[in-house]
Amino acid sequence: MTNCFCGGKRIKMTGKTPEGIIYSYWRCLRCKEEVLGMKELHELSNKYQKMRKYTAKTTKWGLSLGLRIPLQLVKRYNIKNKEELTIIPEEKGFRVLV
Secondary structure (H helix, E strand, O other): OOEOOOOOEEEEEEEEOOOOOEEEEEEEOOOOOEEOOHHHHHHHHHHHHHOOOOOOOEEEEOOEEEEOOOHHHHHHHOOOOOOOOEEEEEOOEEEEEO
16 A cells, blocks of 8 residues: 555554554555555454453552452563552553553
């Protein structure tokens, strides 16, 4: 996919979803239209399918709430007992960094 409908040349670019998934897309140098080709769309779809959503329940710990981290994530990120994690507030929730 090298030519745009407007006759301009398209170049391959990379973007990042709000979840942090990096993907490729095409951008026209003339009209600035951005397009995902079928190949790029399938690659992005596969990356989303590999993401697993985890759920957790909060529990009361003194005046605060505690959040249990599922064992799969503890193993995947090698989280240790009493390890300090960073919590970053965001517009629609928060992000936890190990």
